[in-house]
Amino acid sequence: MIIYLMCLILFCVGVYCILVKKNLIKIIIGIGIVEYAVNLFFILVGYRLRGRAPILAKEQVIQNMVDPLPQALVLTAIVIGLAITALIVAIAMRLYEKYGTFDITKIRRLKG
Amino acid sequence: MGSNLLPLFVAIPLGSAFLVSLLGKKLRGFADTFSNVATFSLVSLSLLSLLLIRSLGTVVYKVGGWIPPLGICMVLDSLTTFMLVTVNLISFLVTIYSISYMERYTAKWKFYTLFLLMLAGMNGVIVTGDIFNLFVFLEIASISSYALVAFGVEHEELEASFKYVVMGSVASTFILLGIALLYSYTSSLNMADISRTLAQKAGGRLVFFVSALFIMGFGLKAALVPFHAWLPDAHPSAPAPISAMLSGVLIKALGVYALARIFFNVLGITAKSSSILMVLGAISMVLGGLLALGQEDIKRLFAYSSISQIGYVVLGISMGTTLGILAGLFHLFNHAAFKSLLFLNSGSIEYATGTRDLRKMGGLTSKMPVTSYSSLVGSMSISGIPPLSGFWSKLLVIVAAIQAKHFVFASIAVLVSILTLAYYLKVQRLAFFGELRSTLTGIKEVPLTMKLSMIILSLICIFGGLLLLPGVQKNFLNLATGILVNGNNYARAIFGSMK
Amino acid sequence: MVNKTGDSDKQGMTLIVKTITRLTVGLILLYGIYIVLHGHLSPGGGFAGGVIIALSFIHLMLAFGKDLALRKLSRGAASFFESFGAIMFLAIALLGFTGGYFFFNLFFKGKPFNLFSAGIIPLCNIAICLKVGAGLFAVFVALILLEIPIRKE
Numbered sequence: 022m023i024i025y026l027m028c029l030i031l032f033c034v035g036v037y038c039i040l041v042k043k044n045l046i047k048i049i050i051g052i053g054i055v056e057y058a059v060n061l062f063f064i065l066v067g068y069r070l071r072g073r074a075p076i077l078a079k080e081q082v083i084q085n086m087v088d089p090l091p092q093a094l095v096l097t098a099i100v101i102g103l104a105i106t107a108l109i110v111a112i113a114m115r116l117y118e119k120y121g122t123f124d125i126t127k128i129r130r131l132k133g
Numbered sequence: 134m135g136s137n138l139l140p141l142f143v144a145i146p147l148g149s150a151f152l153v154s155l156l157g158k159k160l161r162g163f164a165d166t167f168s169n170v171a172t173f174s175l176v177s178l179s180l181l182s183l184l185l186i187r188s189l190g191t192v193v194y195k196v197g198g199w200i201p202p203l204g205i206c207m208v209l210d211s212l213t214t215f216m217l218v219t220v221n222l223i224s225f226l227v228t229i230y231s232i233s234y235m236e237r238y239t240a241k242w243k244f245y246t247l248f249l250l251m252l253a254g255m256n257g258v259i260v261t262g263d264i265f266n267l268f269v270f271l272e273i274a275s276i277s278s279y280a281l282v283a284f285g286v287e288h289e290e291l292e293a294s295f296k297y298v299v300m301g302s303v304a305s306t307f308i309l310l311g312i313a314l315l316y317s318y319t320s321s322l323n324m325a326d327i328s329r330t331l332a333q334k335a336g337g338r339l340v341f342f343v344s345a346l347f348i349m350g351f352g353l354k355a356a357l358v359p360f361h362a363w364l365p366d367a368h369p370s371a372p373a374p375i376s377a378m379l380s381g382v383l384i385k386a387l388g389v390y391a392l393a394r395i396f397f398n399v400l401g402i403t404a405k406s407s408s409i410l411m412v413l414g415a416i417s418m419v420l421g422g423l424l425a426l427g428q429e430d431i432k433r434l435f436a437y438s439s440i441s442q443i444g445y446v447v448l449g450i451s452m453g454t455t456l457g458i459l460a461g462l463f464h465l466f467n468h469a470a471f472k473s474l475l476f477l478n479s480g481s482i483e484y485a486t487g488t489r490d491l492r493k494m495g496g497l498t499s500k501m502p503v504t505s506y507s508s509l510v511g512s513m514s515i516s517g518i519p520p521l522s523g524f525w526s527k528l529l530v531i532v533a534a535i536q537a538k539h540f541v542f543a544s545i546a547v548l549v550s551i552l553t554l555a556y557y558l559k560v561q562r563l564a565f566f567g568e569l570r571s572t573l574t575g576i577k578e579v580p581l582t583m584k585l586s587m588i589i590l591s592l593i594c595i596f597g598g599l600l601l602l603p604g605v606q607k608n609f610l611n612l613a614t615g616i617l618v619n620g621n622n623y624a625r626a627i628f629g630s631m632k
Numbered sequence: 633m634v635n636k637t638g639d640s641d642k643q644g645m646t647l648i649v650k651t652i653t654r655l656t657v658g659l660i661l662l663y664g665i666y667i668v669l670h671g672h673l674s675p676g677g678g679f680a681g682g683v684i685i686a687l688s689f690i691h692l693m694l695a696f697g698k699d700l701a702l703r704k705l706s707r708g709a710a711s712f713f714e715s716f717g718a719i720m721f722l723a724i725a726l727l728g729f730t731g732g733y734f735f736f737n738l739f740f741k742g743k744p745f746n747l748f749s750a751g752i753i754p755l756c757n758i759a760i761c762l763k764v765g766a767g768l769f770a771v772f773v774a775l776i777l778l779e780i781p782i783r784k785e
Binding site for chain 2: 714725
């Protein structure tokens with residue numbers, strides 16, 4: 022139970038980072054923290070008491086394994102997170118080229 | 134042979150995207166012709182699926198031969214064919230339009246690669262029967278649209294795209310959290326299996342929390358009101374064919390369709406979630422309409438109008454009655470047609486005059502007849518002037534609201550309809566009627582491919598009301614409505630048609 | 633921001649880093665290939681192996697400067713391998729149609745726990761490794777080569 026609460030605290034730290042910080046790069050780091058928190062939560066959901074790693078080797082009996090399905094899903098989610106990070110870093114670099122600053126309060130041409 | 138059709142909806146755009154990325158730089162004209170061939174084949178396949186559903190009923194396709202709930206399945210029921218026809222038809226017309234329009238931008242092959250990837254993602258969301266697969270395809274479509282919004286790398290486009298990326302990825306994280314919680318409760322990822330388990334196990338507070346997470350996540354993709362802030366910046370900054378795709382089909386396939394599928398078929402609609410969605414829809418209608426009145430940028434005005442019309446669709450669908458869902462789905466189809474027509478018109482105006490500011494335009498009818506008449510048809514249709522298609526769908530929404538005794542929502546719908554007429558008349562007056570300015574005397578009509586798409590879309594707007602004829606309605610709209618009304622039958626239909 | 637001189641002694645990092653890189657970068661590449669090929673027997677598979685292979689090229693670029701790394705794997709080649717990996721994956725999936733289903737596992741399956749077993753899974757791993765490795769290297773090269781004019785505020 023305490024582990025799930027710590028995942029929630031990590032999630033809140035990430036959301037705080039996205040909402041409050043003014044530097045573009047810090048917002049990108051905030052998005053990364055939020056994704057890590059959700060992936061961690063997903064893997065912890067699959068834990069079974071006294072389970073071991075879900076790898077089957079030669080001449081071994083299947084017993085007491087943790088749930089392998091969330092691990093496959095989180096692998097996919099990590100790849101998706103990588104794609105989003107690459108894209109948003111490229112956009113941030115182009116923004117610096119156009120506006121000359123990383124400060125989000127100065128990048129405000131679109132209004133209304 | 135029949136059911137092998139389903140993976141092609143995802144495989145064809147995916148394969149074309151990578152082939153265009155491989156060969157598009159070296160062979161000239163390859164990107165154009167190949168993408169148009171790909172989207173044309175998708176349109177014919179989606180029309181074929183309409184016939185298929187009449188002969189085979191609900192089709193379940195087991196990917197890789199693995200039996201659900203162990204494996205991923207693709208489901209073709211009437212709601213799927215309805216959405217597939219909408220999405221693929223609009224995307225075919227937009228690809229024809231972008232043959233000429235994207236000449237102004239560099240690297241057309243990159244545009245077609247991203248466009249086909251977005252189309253593959255949308256088709257995947259519509260066709261899949263597995264909730265994590267829905268998330269993966271949702272992300273494919275979203276990431277492609279983030280890149281497409283920033284396509285012409287100018288100041289405003291990059292700023293709009295950054296805002297869109299941040300908000301969109303937070304929404305996707307909420308959706309993933311909801312899927313994780315749902316998996317921990319039901320230990321299955323197949324949508325039919327989840328609905329069967331939830332019918333027996335009665336969720337209580339967990340299912341309520343999960344539905345709140347899904348309303349936040351999918352509501353942001355659909356631009357419902359507290360989560361709409363990205364749309365007025367992202368849609369105007371994109372190139373015009375992409376604005377048409379984003380406003381016309383992306384917010385519907387990723388947002389409204391996913392909401393409807395999850396709330397009606399998987400989680401089971403309750404009075405609480407239905408009323409929350411109705412209130413959000415009504416607020417979207419009013420806020421979008423009011424904010425659109427004061428805009429001077431033509432595409433920003435259309436973007437706010439999208440928020441307003443999606444409010445109509447969500448209001449209709451979340452009512453839960455048969456007539457309400459029919460009205461919502463019909464308005465979804467109509468809005469895809471006329472909003473993409475209007476955005477393509479704004480693209481033509483920008484191609485010819487070089488500006489998007491309403492105060493600098495005037496009297497364009499004399500020089501650009503096709504654009505101005507199709508824009509007139511689109512504006513009259515979206516405002517609800519009979520006998521164009523928009524009138525029938527808005528009338529159905531209002532009648533459905535009265536029938537379900539939600540008189541407040543019905544009166545809000547009528548007032549917002551009058552508001553819509555007001556700002557579209559403003560657009561028509563400022564852009565097309567009146568005196569031609571001296572700075573604009575040198576403009577010409579747009580090239581043939583752009584004219585062709587606009588003419589076909591305006592024909593769909595004019596004859597869209599024919600979808601309500603008894604013979605046609607029974608086969609197309611009523612079947613789609615039936616899937617959502619009998620939400621609990623989803624699991625029975627999927628497991629029944631597997632035997 | 634980027635060292636523009638063609639002098640290969642002045643590019644990249646110090647002598648210690650260059651010596652260690654020469655010794656280890658081949659081992660990193662081999663390790664990545666091992667993880668890809670044994671994807672169906674032990675943890676890893678296409679994505680993890682692809683990232684390690686991309687990292688070996690990026691290591692080369694960080695230690696020796698961009699000219700030498702781009703000579704080993706140019707931008708055009710990275711772009712080609714990326715699309716080729718994706719098309720190979722899709723072609724394997726479409727081949728499943730001959731067995732009856734999309735993505736059907738129709739190759740010779742062999743005995744479990746052998747290296748040559750499990751049908752299409754090793755081939756899919758190789759395709760994904762090509763795509764991810766080339767893609768990650770291409771992203772890194774594109775971000776490095778983006779020249780931003782330094783503004784004087």
